[in-house]
Amino acid sequence: MTDSSQKPVAGAHIKLEGNMSHAGMAPVTAEATEMGAGRYQTNMKLTMAGDWQVLVLLTLPDGREVDQEFEIKAVQPAEPVHSSVPASVKVRHH
Secondary structure: OEEOOOOEOOOOEEEEEEEEOOOOOOOEEEEOEEEEOOEEEOOOOOOOOEEEEEEEEEEOOOOOEEEEEEEEEEEOOOOOOOOOOOOOOEEOOO
16 A cells, blocks of 8 residues: 555555445455555455455554445355455545
């Protein structure tokens, strides 16, 4: 993760929430671990086959909050999901 001047953002808190596109499913959550130099990593267990919406909730070191949503289509049942979804969050200073 980088700021508007392309500098890595350290010390952020990142939480993910996965939801299926139909009602009745409890959300799946995960938290990311900072790996260094603006890099964060997490594993999220998507518990059912189908399409998932993942909301990334980001709290910056200065307390500002940013969110971004993306979709993972056609998750297969009974298979580990190893997906590297390119997600980029640019933080703009006002």
